[in-house]
Amino acid sequence: MSLNISTPHSKQNIIRDLAIEAEQARNPNLSGADLSNTINRIKQLLEAQNAVLVAHYYVDAALQDLAEETDGFVGDSLEMARFGLNSEADTVIVAGVRFMGETAKILSPEKRVLMIETRAECSLDLACPADEFNQFCDRHPDRTVVVYANTSAEVKARADWVATSSIALDLVKHLADNGEKILWAPDKFLGAYVQKESGADMVLWQGSCIVHEDFKATALQALKQHLPDARVLVHPESPGPVIALADVVGSTTQIINAARDMEADTFIVATERGIFHKMQQAAPGKTFIAAPNAGEGAMCESCAECPWMKMNDLPRLEQTLETGSNEILIDEDIRAQAARSITRMVEFNAAR
Ligand code: SF4
Secondary structure, three states, X not given: OOOOOOOOOOHHHHHHHHXXXXXXXXXXXXOHHHHHHHHHHHHHHHHHOOEEEEEEOOOOHHHHHHHHHOOOEEEOHHHHHHHHHHOOOOEEEEEXXXXXXXXXXXXXXXXXXXXXXXXXXXXXXHOOOHHHHHHHHHOOOOOEEXXXXXXXXXXXXXXXEEEOOOOHHHXXXXXXXXXXOEEEEOEHXXXXXXXXXXXXXXXXXXXXXXXXXXXXXXXXXXHHHHOOOOEEEEOOOOOHHHHOOOOEXXXXXXXXXXXXXXXXXXXXXXXXXXXXXXXXXXXXXXXXXXXXXXXOOOOOXXXXXXXXXXXXXXXXXXXXXXXXXXXXXXXXXXXXXXXXXXXXXXXXXXXO
C-alpha cells in the first residue's frame, strides 16, 4: 500500500496505515478492506463483551494501536497485569505471551482472561520447568528464591519473590542488605547483571531469551564507532559484554522513557524491535536503530524479533473474541501462592 502524501492525513492515521501495511505483509491473504472490517468487528466484540485488550510493547503496532484506541493498554508485563486488575472489564484479552496471560489471571482471578494465541511461549519460561526448578530450590534451602516475571504460575508459586527487570536490581540489593542469599531464575544474563551490580551472593538458573542473547558486543562496538553521537539503550536480558556498552540499562518502560528524556537524536536499541513503535510515539523525530545481532561486521543487521510475540495478530484476536477460546485457567492453590510472591513485589515497588 502506498500513502498519498498530498492527502491530509493525521499522524495517527499514517501510523495506522503503516501498521495495516505491516499486518498485510504478515497476512497476505487479507486486503486493506478485510483488515478494516476485522478491526471494526474486533471493536464491536470488545464492547459487546465488556472486554479490554492489553498489549505488550513487543507485539505488532496494529495491536498496540488498537489496544489504546479501545481504552485498553500497552505496557510491560507487570503494567499489563496491573491494568487488568484495575479495569472494570469482565474479560481481559492479552496480546503477549503465555506467562503474561497467567500473571493477569493470578492477579484478577474473578475475570475471564483470554490469550490471542496460547502457543505464544517465552524461551525463559520454557527453560524453567516447575519440577526441575523445585529440585533446584530443594538443593538450596538456605536461599531466598527470586524469579523473573517470565516464568510459569507454578514457578512463581514456589518463589518467595517475583521481580521484573525494572525492579530486580533494587529488590536483590534490599534482600542482600538484609543478609539474604539469593537463588535467581531463570535468566542467566539478567541474573549476572544483578549479581555484578549488587554484589549479592546469588546462584543462577541458566535460562536465556532467544532474542536478547543474540545481540553481539563486537558488532555493537563497531556500530557505536560508526555513530559516535548515538546513545545505546540495552535491556538487561542481553549478554554482559553488550550491557557493558550501554548508556542506559533498563526495562522496556525505562528504555522508552530514556529515549524520550535524553538529549540525543539517535539511539541504538538492544531489545525486541516491536518496542520501536512506542519509542517513535514517545520521541517523535528521533532515530532508532536495532542493535546488531548477526555478528561482527554486520552493521545494522538485526532481526531482533520474538517469534512468539509475533504470533499475536488481528485475525487471531478476532477469532478469540468470536469463540471465547484460549482462556487461561490456573489451579487455585497455585494461583494463590503465585499471587503472594507477585504481591510482595508490587508492595516493595510501591514503598520504594
Ligand atoms: S522477547 Fe525473549 S523474553 Fe520476551 S517473550 Fe520473547 S523469548 Fe521471552
